[in-house]
Amino acid sequence: MTHAIEAENLEKTFGGTVRALDGVSFAVEEGTVFGLLGPNGAGKTTAVRVLTTIVRPDAGAARVLGHDVVAEAGRVRSLIGLAGQYAAVDENLTGRENIFMVGRLNHLARDVATKRSGELLERFGLADAGDRTLKTYSGGMRRRLDLAAALVARPAVLFLDEPTTGLDLRSRNDLWEMIEGLVDGGTTVLLTTQYLEEADRLAHRVAVVDHGHVIAEGTPERLKADLGATVLAVGLSDPSTAARAAEILDKVGTKSPSIDGVSIELPVDDGPRSAMEALRLLDTQGVIPTTFVLREPSLDDVFLALTGKRTETDDEDADPSAADGSRGRKGARAGATTGGPR
Amino acid sequence: MTTTATTTEITTVSEGAPSPTDGGTRIGWAVADTLTVTWRNLIAYTRIPEFLFFSTVQPIMFVLLFRYVFGGAIHAPGGGPYVDYLMAGIFVQSVAFGSISTAVGLAEDLQKGLLERFRALPMARVAVLAGRTTADLVRNVFVVGIITGVGYAVGFRIGAGVPAFVLSLVLVLLFAYAMSWGFAVIGLSAPNSETAQVMAFPVLFPLVFASPAFVPVNSMPGWLQAFAVHQPVGVIIIATRALENGGPTAGPVVQALVWCAGLLVVFVPFAIRQYRRRA
Ligand SMILES: Nc1ncnc2c1ncn2[C@@H]1O[C@H](COP(=O)(O)OP(=O)(O)O)[C@@H](O)[C@H]1O
């Protein structure tokens, strides 16, 4: 099978010091979904900007459908669609006008662009809102419109930069279904995300990025297998009880529990069975937990498993200023409770 | 939903985007893209309330202010009615301040990530700037038309025939177009649209007011007179006035055209360079 996207040792430094990409390589097979998974500031957007010809890499090379993103930028642009992280739409135009404009700038004939605008509004559930200006759209509607506009010229390769960050659960689910529909139609998709759940649901393969490096690559199943399918999180009344509970539960999970203040977490294979065993063990030792939760693993857990550190999560996940480069990287706050994007 | 979507996706793939090489020339596409961006900017203007205000209400207020409040105290050289003297100044002042919107519009597009999105499209690079300045030119045609009407209502009469008057408006519009490219540079250099506006104002203020726009320069100190009649806004006003009111035109018009050409030669490449760097 041929590769729709190839990145080889991409490097990009901003302002002489921020190494946004520090030798990133990966390849995406045609007709598949590839997920770039990483925390804020990992370099995901920069990778997308290089692949979509917006910025030139300092070193390394990248090809889209065999065309070099620097030497044949014009050709690449006519093959791709991009829905950026912050839904770059024109607020003063209606939904229909936005799609039409992108269609015309993709050199579709006027009548084709008009027809496509109508079709896409329909398909993304925006038919009723199509003739309102974007000022009146909700966040979820903007993302859908941005995606619709990215599809106007039927791109063979689609780039989606954090398509669901900042959306509520329902809008996120809607968008996931729409993306799945596209892939059924044969489009190659590169998607970036901070959510393990999103990568797991949509991507055939995932690369985990951190500090401009790919630190792991494989199928989502493979990544999750390394983690254990479920995470058991137990809260105790005080740190010494937490330490005791961690000792008691040492053999229950696939890895030893991690302790963070009064709470401990451990990856487990078989959620309910492990939970029962854990409760039984705690009970026999007279330890009563204050909270007891089974949850899906998050990006944070992937990082913990891969690097032994938690992600350095920025406070404002969906804040556009996060891309302005003003935030330098601080030292790793190992063991800090960052919550992780959920 | 997914099944129908899938079939359309596959069966109509052939109508996909043509690459810049199939059909049409590069220049043809550049023109088409410029028109698309122009269209988009004009639509956006009609949906911003400030557009109406800055484009029409402000110039109208200036006409009324100078015609009825200050005008009585100012003696036009040559003894004609002050309103005839005034209108050339109003035309040039209005389009000069209007060209700030080129800076603000581009700064906004930059800030909102639209210029970035345009960069990933197979459109002509130059269309973003050409479309913006063309939209501002269209807007200025509209503004100049309104001011002519208001001027007529308050007593302004053409002194040198309709062809010369039309020529004067063409000169005003050419100057406005050249100024737009200058302000494009400011818009692309500013961190945001508010700053673009603040940066543009001090550039424009001395040019518009230290000029023969509203008062004859002979009451100004000598050094200021020299500045007022040689700086671009002053030169354009003198030429416009000559075309509208009569008098020797060849010298002033040639000077004005040289200024317009000079501004374009400097600012078009400068703006394009700044666009490459920022967007
Ligand atoms: N234009 C820029 N100027 C300066 N620094 C930047 C710029 N774009 C990104 N960065 C920095 O590069 C790093 C990677 O950013 P980005 O690719 O946006 O990460 P992600 O999309 O994974 O959150 C961050 O430290 C960010 O601050």
Ligand SMILES: [Mg+2]
């Ligand atoms: Mg990003």
